[in-house]
Structure formats: structure tokens, C-alpha cells
Amino acid sequence: MHHQARSSCCFARLLLATCAALWFTLSSSPAIAAPPADPTYWEDIRPILRKNCTVCHSSKNLKELDVSGGLALDSYAAVRQGTKHPVIESGKSGASLLVERITTEDGDKRMPLGATPLNTEAIALIRRE
Numbered sequence: 507m508h509h510q511a512r513s514s515c516c517f518a519r520l521l522l523a524t525c526a527a528l529w530f531t532l533s534s535s536p537a538i539a540a541p542p543a544d545p546t547y548w549e550d551i552r553p554i555l556r557k558n559c560t561v562c563h564s565s566k567n568l569k570e571l572d573v574s575g576g577l578a579l580d581s582y583a584a585v586r587q588g589t590k591h592p593v594i595e596s597g598k599s600g601a602s603l604l605v606e607r608i609t610t611e612d613g614d615k616r617m618p619l620g621a622t623p624l625n626t627e628a629i630a631l632i633r634r635e
């Protein structure tokens with residue numbers, strides 16, 4: 507009984523050491539140390555939209571035009587879907603309606619509606635996406 511307990515403890519230590527060694531190898535590999543890639547929808551854009559836009563622009567609100575304008579921004583598919591027309595254009599998002607609406611000087615049109623405009627960092631990320 508005693509003996510068994512001790513050997514399973516050693517095994518656990520060995521496992522731990524192996525894991526640590528493996529982690530070291532992986533974390534120092536060049537693939538992981540590579541410079542950050544282009545902004546991605548999931549990691550960079552989605553958090554901005556969730557924080558600033560989806561209170562109004564969600565699938566749940568889609569039918570309430572006074573709230574959402576018929577636009578949902580809570581999934582990539584929904585963003586691509588747009589309204590009657592697209593709100594983003596891949597490859598040239600600088601020209602997209604979405605960017606137009608977050609950068610316009612017209613306070614009645616600027617998104618997020620009735621709130622502080624997005625900061626320049628967020629706008630730059632969305633432009634690049």
C-alpha cells in the first residue's frame with residue numbers, strides 16, 4: 507500500500523518534468539516567436555464590435571430596425587451579410603460603408619450611434635482587416 511503510493515508520486519513528478527521540458531521546447535521554437543500576423547476577425551475585430559456595436563447590431567435585434575437598422579455584427583457571417591447591401595468589402599475595407607460610418611464627421615450618422623467614436627487604434631485595425 508505504502509510502496510504503491512510513493513511510486514505513483516514519482517511518476518507524477520516525472521510527468522511534470524516532461525511537461526516542463528516540452529513546454530520549454532515549444533515556447534522557444536521560432537514558429538511561436540514569430541511577429542504578430544495581420545489583424546484577424548476573431549482576435550482583433552470581434553472584440554471591438556462586441557464592445558461597441560452589438561448592443562444594437564445583433565441577430566436578436568435584426569427585426570427591430572430602430573435598434574439595429576437591420577444590421578447584425580455579432581458573427582463574421584452576419585458582418586459579411588450586411589443589410590440590403592454589403593457593409594464591408596474584402597481587400598478594400600477603407601472604402602467600405604462600415605468604415606465610412608465609424609469615421610464620418612456627421613454625428614447623426616457616426617457609429618457607435620450616440621456614443622464616443624472608436625479610438626484611432628480600433629479604426630486602424632478595422633481598416634486593415
Ligand code: HEC
Nearest residue numbers: 558559562572573574575577589593603604607617618619
Ligand atoms: C445605439 C445603437 C447602435 C450602436 C451602438 C451602433 N449602431 Fe450602427 N446603426 C444603428 C442604427 C439604428 C442604424 C440604422 C440607421 C442609420 O443608418 O443611421 C445603424 C446603421 C449602421 C450602418 C449602416 C447599415 C446600412 O446598411 O445602411 C453601419 C455600417 C453600422 N451601423 C455600423 C456600426 C458599427 C461598426 C458600430 C460599432 C462601432 C455600430 N454601428 C454601433 C444603431 C447603432
